[in-house]
């Protein structure tokens with residue numbers, strides 16, 4: 076068997092190096108491609124490394140089975156799909172090889188020389204180097220169009236961030252293929268231009284440097300600085316602890332030394348890092364449960380410096396042009412798991428951020444204050460952080476919502492960016508149609524951001540919030556150009572509601588839990604058009620049960636009801652492109668939502684409400700039945716008003732609190748249940 080998608084076929088994956096990270100990269104591929112019959116082969120020159128790698132993968136899969144993440148049989152199959160060998164001949168038919176051996180130029184050259192001789196002439200060659208530019212790693216290769224860096228992050232099977240770094244000779248089509256492939260197998264890849272260390276490691280390593288320098292200055296001890304920076308940046312563990320866990324001191328020492336000449340002169344290995352590497356010991360960080368004391372002055376002294384360094388480094392990367400605001404925000408958030416920098420600057424004020432960076436640069440020779448930061452501060456405006464992306468393919472615009480951490484939930488930024496992008500598309504005479512989709516494969520849009528809803532305290536605020544959302548969806552609905560919604564995963568609440576504002580909907584085939592309006596579980600009614608568009612699209616009778624019960628339906632059911640036009644196997648965007656073309660050419664006609672009143676059957680079916688709030692249900696019924704007698708426009712206004720009324724109920728408060736604590740499934744103990 077093989078995995079054929081996005082125009083390429085992969086029959087086998089080869090991983091070179093069975094050290095810290097190689098087996099984890101292999102495991103991720105096996106988890107995602109073993110069901111397609113794609114074996115994964117790990118090659119190393121040291122048998123003991125292969126044995127350790129195999130044992131680690133086996134134990135990770137055994138734990139995943141224990142936790143119920145995989146069924147026992149599946150977990151065993153994933154592990155058995157991996158081979159650990161010293162024989163390079165075993166990758167002779169690999170279509171994709173990733174090297175994760177020593178961070179040494181000569182070693183990497185030798186390995187790729189062997190791969191070039193052994194593998195098919197079309198095989199993709201990638202290095203998981205932490206720093207080295209693809210031009211350096213692949214300079215001796217005959218065909219560099221198939222070569223690039225793919226930089227994973229610890230732990231590689233779980234951390235979703237990936238840097239894809241093409242070299243100057245890499246075929247751009249290959250980079251695009253890999254961006255799609257990785258998104259399809261659960262990663263969040265960012266494309267980074269070639270430069271030493273790429274976009275993320277200079278921050279990771281620079282944070283250790285900045286923290287170590289506060290210790291060298293006598294402002295805090297290692298223990299104190301570690302916990303202060305952990306708190307200041309919202310990290311899972313402090314920078315010293317992170318280096319202990321990943322055994323990363325030598326590589327960071329090397330990275331910082333090189334970055335001195337290759338990025339900016341501030342980068343250097345601090346003396347305490349040199350000493351620690353010499354000692355070969357981990358940092359002395361707090362023991363589990365140990366409380367580390369420090370004064371407010373100590374906190375402030377460390378905070379100001381490390382945050383100044385952090386924000387300054389991120390702006391330097393953006394200024395260099397190797398990455399951008401949206402990707403750096405995502406990378407820090409999901410890859411390094413730090414408070415994302417641009418949101419942090421917006422919160423404290425960009426002017427204050429600039430002050431911190433300038434103060435840091437004054438105290439630390441060689442630290443650059445990026446012009447982009449000065450310019451942004453001078454506008455007195457917050458940074459615009461993109462979460463919705465537009466890419467034009469010919470005369471079709473592909474619009475993608477990307478918030479992987481919250482499964483592409485809609486918040487005010489998403490809504491405003493959608494408004495801006497679709498308004499531009501409307502005005503753009505080159506564009507004939509659009510596709511709306513979400514990032515990844517789990518969700519199209521998981522719903523409205525609960526934080527946004529919870530912040531609407533009064534009926535007036537809640538109603539105004541709805542009307543604003545309606546106005547964005549109306550732009551899509553009345554674009555005058557077809558918009559096909561490519562539902563790449565589940566669509567709950569606002570997700571289903573925005574999809575219904577599109578001209579047509581197609582979805583990845585076989586989604587058991589696909590579409591739902593879970594709002595009553597949270598103590599309110601759908602407020603982004605669900606009570607009006609769903610009955611108009613599939614008829615009141617069917618909408619009645621979906622809306623009132625809160626129960627989700629599968630993609631097959633959605634297709635049967637006419638809520639979506641097609642279930643798609645394979646490349647969803649390609650299928651959506653075909654749909655736009657078919658609609659434009661008049662080959663298909665998708666029934667549009669009736670804008671006027673719709674008939675109400677004399678008798679509607681009983682719906683089992685279980686533990687749902689009767690009070691909210693009566694408001695919901697009113698929105699559906701009264702709305703059906705009106706025009707869509709009036710109905711939407713009515714929905715917004717009733718959505719506002721929900722916030723006067725005790726059940727909304729209970730439902731939201733319950734959701735924040737327990738998620739959407741648990742009985743909310745409504746007063747009116």
Ligand SMILES: NC(=O)c1ccc[n+]([C@@H]2O[C@H](COP(=O)([O-])OP(=O)(O)OC[C@H]3O[C@@H](n4cnc5c(N)ncnc54)[C@H](O)[C@@H]3O)[C@@H](O)[C@H]2O)c1
Pocket residue numbers: 091092093094095096097118119120121124174175176177178179182185186203204205206226227228229321326
């Ligand atoms: N460890 C991490 O978290 C991490 C993260 C991102 C990138 N990286 C990069 O990934 C690479 C590997 O890192 P690591 O931490 O796993 O290193 P490691 O030293 O733990 O393992 C490297 C492995 O490569 C093997 N090897 C050496 N020469 C070989 C050859 N010619 N053929 C086959 N195998 C060979 C070694 O025997 C060893 O088992 C490095 O370039 C590193 O910078 C590591």
